[in-house]
Amino acid sequence: MQTFVENFGTIWGGFLATLSLTAVAGVISFVWGAVLAAFRVSPVGPLRTFGTIYVEVVRNTPLTLMFFFWVFVMPTFGVIFPELGFWPAVVALSLYTSSFVCESLRSGINSVGIGQAEAARSVGFTFGQTLTHIVLPQAWRTAIPPLISVLIALTKNTSVAAGFAFTELVAVSQRLMNANPSDGLFIFFGIGLLYLVITIPLGILAGQLEKKVAFAR
Amino acid sequence: MSNASVLYDAPGPRAKRLDRILNWVFSLVFVAIAGLAILSAYNKGIFDDRWTVLWDPPKGQTAADVWHSLLVRGLGATLIAAAIAAPIALVLGGMLAVVRRGILLKPVTRSATVLTEFFRGLPVLLLMFLAKLVFGWSPLWSVVFGLVVYNVAVVAEILRAGLAALPKGQREAGLSIGLSAMRTTIVIELPQAVRIMLPALISQIVVLLKDTSLGFIVSYEELLRTIKLNRDYFGDQYLLPLFLVGATIYILINLSVSRLATLLERRLRERGSGQPKTPIEIGPTGPIPQSGIGGPAREEGARAGDPLFGHRARGGGENRP
Numbered sequence: 001m002q003t004f005v006e007n008f009g010t011i012w013g014g015f016l017a018t019l020s021l022t023a024v025a026g027v028i029s030f031v032w033g034a035v036l037a038a039f040r041v042s043p044v045g046p047l048r049t050f051g052t053i054y055v056e057v058v059r060n061t062p063l064t065l066m067f068f069f070w071v072f073v074m075p076t077f078g079v080i081f082p083e084l085g086f087w088p089a090v091v092a093l094s095l096y097t098s099s100f101v102c103e104s105l106r107s108g109i110n111s112v113g114i115g116q117a118e119a120a121r122s123v124g125f126t127f128g129q130t131l132t133h134i135v136l137p138q139a140w141r142t143a144i145p146p147l148i149s150v151l152i153a154l155t156k157n158t159s160v161a162a163g164f165a166f167t168e169l170v171a172v173s174q175r176l177m178n179a180n181p182s183d184g185l186f187i188f189f190g191i192g193l194l195y196l197v198i199t200i201p202l203g204i205l206a207g208q209l210e211k212k213v214a215f216a217r
Numbered sequence: 218m219s220n221a222s223v224l225y226d227a228p229g230p231r232a233k234r235l236d237r238i239l240n241w242v243f244s245l246v247f248v249a250i251a252g253l254a255i256l257s258a259y260n261k262g263i264f265d266d267r268w269t270v271l272w273d274p275p276k277g278q279t280a281a282d283v284w285h286s287l288l289v290r291g292l293g294a295t296l297i298a299a300a301i302a303a304p305i306a307l308v309l310g311g312m313l314a315v316v317r318r319g320i321l322l323k324p325v326t327r328s329a330t331v332l333t334e335f336f337r338g339l340p341v342l343l344l345m346f347l348a349k350l351v352f353g354w355s356p357l358w359s360v361v362f363g364l365v366v367y368n369v370a371v372v373a374e375i376l377r378a379g380l381a382a383l384p385k386g387q388r389e390a391g392l393s394i395g396l397s398a399m400r401t402t403i404v405i406e407l408p409q410a411v412r413i414m415l416p417a418l419i420s421q422i423v424v425l426l427k428d429t430s431l432g433f434i435v436s437y438e439e440l441l442r443t444i445k446l447n448r449d450y451f452g453d454q455y456l457l458p459l460f461l462v463g464a465t466i467y468i469l470i471n472l473s474v475s476r477l478a479t480l481l482e483r484r485l486r487e488r489g490s491g492q493p494k495t496p497i498e499i500g501p502t503g504p505i506p507q508s509g510i511g512g513p514a515r516e517e518g519a520r521a522g523d524p525l526f527g528h529r530a531r532g533g534g535e536n537r538p
Contacts, residue, residue: 060475076263077263078257159340159343170346185351
């Protein structure tokens with residue numbers, strides 16, 4: 001308990017590090033994931049193939065492996081980050097998370113009734129019009145709850161950066177537990193609560209949005 | 218393009234030409250990017266004798282030593298951790314789900330709920346550090362602890378969703394023939410919930426398998442750490458071949474388990490009455506009938522493009538809860 005209070009400054013720093021990593025990686029992976037989803041439903045064959053291969057490979061790769069790749073393997077190709085820590089973590093997390101973003105968006109698009117697209121086609125909408133006016137507005141609503149789940153998972157996944165020289169919440173807890181093993185449980189619950197501060201509101205938000213979407217249909 | 222979608226027309230001559238051009242352009246772009254990557258890798262000397270580590274390693278080691286360390290010790294340790302953690306997590310998760318539904322005491326259900334929500338919201342790595350640094354457990358048991366605690370919560374949540382999705386009449390029938398709430402849950406509801414949630418449970422096993430690689434961080438000698446140890450022994454330039462072998466192993470295992478989940482999902486759906494055999498998708502990847510004017514629509518049979526009777530399955534997409 002005492003350790004937790006005494007080191008609250010360090011812990012708060014870790015919390016902010018986790019938050020900023022989540023935010024930056026979240027934004028990048030949402031953008032890249034949207035691009036990938038567009039690839040996967042596009043009329044152009046090579047783009048679809050690229051999207052499918054990317055998602056299948058990345059989704060089945062452990063995140064630790066992804067970190068390992070950017071931190072240890074990429075330097076052999078001459079790609080070296082100026083400093084370890086934040087940016088390799090952002091790159092690994094974004095590339096990893098974007099495949100899940102892509103799948104959520106795509107399942108949202110797939111969930112739109114096929115009659116909707118047919119109706120749009122039959123009144124003469126083009127591919128672009130069908131997508132922007134009919135399919136995507138409906139797909140978004142279905143995709144938002146799973147997207148929030150992806151964001152929650154991302155928040156927890158930032159902890160892997162602790163193993164690759166980035167000082168966020170888990171790295172801080174590791175240091176504190178090492179120094180004060182007798183206070184370990186308090187540190188664990190304290191750090192755990194800080195994660196829940198991020199994840200639980202997001203979960204509640206997702207649940208409420210889900211209800212709203214269900215009523216709207 | 219052969220597989221068409223409702224999102225765009227059956228291509229006419231102009232669209233076909235555009236299509237062909239785009240296909241070529243993007244294929245060429247991808248080939249060019251791949252070529253550039255290979256060229257720059259070549260200039261960095263990636264294709265030198267470092268690959269011999271896989272069949273004729275230096276420092277007096279034999280290829281058998283390297284492969285033994287990767288496949289037997291590394292992959293073995295990964296699979297052992299998963300094989301210990303998965304059954305425990307499934308059983309305890311099932312018990313937790315049953316407790317949440319079968320026991321009618323508010324304090325018990327509520328604490329079970331709080332437990333699930335708490336451990337579901339924590340990073341697995343934090344749990345592993347708890348076991349390793351606070352309890353002082355060995356790396357293997359720290360990994361197993363983290364995987365079990367997290368996955369118990371997730372499995373309980375999956376099964377809770379499955380139990381909630383069952384028709385109400387199942388529970389009412391059980392209660393009305395005099396079974397207790399607990400027995401109704403275990404004997405009548407749980408088997409059905411497990412059945413409908415089997416694909417989700419298998420996907421969770423894939424997540425568990427992937428999470429064993431966190432053992433790398435808590436210095437459990439699983440596949441990834443074995444790769445690192447081999448690199449430390451042989452030298453930095455030998456990392457790439459070793460890493461590629463490890464990545465391939467992970468991806469192949471996870472892909473095949475994921476495939477199993479998809480297959481099971483399809484078989485379960487086929488057995489259900491009046492349900493579609495394959496999920497209907499709007500995207501071009503699905504079995505979409507071409508509903509454009511002319512074009513391949515006629516090949517789909519008389520009911521192609523008929524929104525009412527063509528594909529009853531479509532309703533499945535629209536009647537979401």
